[in-house]
Amino acid sequence: MAARAVAARRPWQRLVPAALWARPRRLQHEGQPERSDQPIHMENPYEDPPKRCVLCGINVDYKNVQLLSQFVSPYTGSIYGRHITGLCNKKQKEITKAIKRAHVFGFMPIMFKNPQFLTDPKLCNIKHPE
Amino acid sequence: ISHFSLSLFQPETAAALKRTVEALMERGAIVRNLENLGERSLPYKISRHKERHKRGGYFLIDLEAPPSIVSPMMDHLGRDIDVIRRAFIKHPKVAKAEECGGIIPVSPEEKLSSKKN
Numbered sequence: 001m002a003a004r005a006v007a008a009r010r011p012w013q014r015l016v017p018a019a020l021w022a023r024p025r026r027l028q029h030e031g032q033p034e035r036s037d038q039p040i041h042m043e044n045p046y047e048d049p050p051k052r053c054v055l056c057g058i059n060v061d062y063k064n065v066q067l068l069s070q071f072v073s074p075y076t077g078s079i080y081g082r083h084i085t086g087l088c089n090k091k092q093k094e095i096t097k098a099i100k101r102a103h104v105f106g107f108m109p110i111m112f113k114n115p116q117f118l119t120d121p122k123l124c125n126i127k128h129p130e
Numbered sequence: 131i132s133h134f135s136l137s138l139f140q141p142e143t144a145a146a147l148k149r150t151v152e153a154l155m156e157r158g159a160i161v162r163n164l165e166n167l168g169e170r171s172l173p174y175k176i177s178r179h180k181e182r183h184k185r186g187g188y189f190l191i192d193l194e195a196p197p198s199i200v201s202p203m204m205d206h207l208g209r210d211i212d213v214i215r216r217a218f219i220k221h222p223k224v225a226k227a228e229e230c231g232g233i234i235p236v237s238p239e240e241k242l243s244s245k246k247n
Contacts, residue, residue: 050232061222063167063190088233106138106186106215109173 055091062101065108070123074113084124135191138215146212159195178214
């Protein structure tokens with residue numbers, strides 16, 4: 001008796017015909033509850049910050065001969081390529097232009113590296129010096 | 131349009147500097163600043179006006195002038211015996227250094243599709 005009373009109070013818990021549960025294929029994914037167990041799309045919080053080259057944020061000037069000499073060979077005075085200096089495109093171009101300017105304006109020697117700056121810390125990973 | 135002027139002078143030439151700045155002002159340039167970058171031995175020997183120079187004084191003149199001033203000034207400085215080397219440059223933009231955002235990795239598909247050189 002109590003069970004019948006309980007059943008009467010909750011009419012939605014009556015036996016639901018199976019036909020209601022079988023949905024046509026086209027509507028299968030509609031009306032799904034919002035809380036699904038699919039992964040939530042978000043940016044990777046563990047991603048590394050973008051790699052910065054040695055000169056990122058440093059202003060390159062043709063007058064700064066010491067900085068420019070670090071990217072020049074001590075034996076021939078030739079400018080090191082991108083694969084040796086490891087600079088990003090923008091900075092490599094800026095350095096090249098600044099070095100050529102310094103050559104013309106008479107700030108930096110062309111055929112060799114200024115002996116004053118030979119003992120500077122090495123920025124370029126050159127394995128076989130020319 | 132603002133320009134920079136750079137000149138290499140023979141050592142001990144206050145008169146030559148004065149001459150240059152006066153010539154600039156005559157053509158209507160506004161001289162903002164005159165910097166002495168020091169006197170040092172040149173990186174390589176420069177021959178100018180039938181002389182081989184080994185030492186020089188470097189001077190940087192910060193000026194504002196119309197671009198039409200560049201050619202006549204280069205002529206004028208070329209005829210000056212005390213000037214070893216002369217140059218006019220545009221003012222470098224200082225804002226570039228702050229915008230660098232690091233190396234953005236390029237996906238291999240982009241590398242394939244983009245044309246090189």
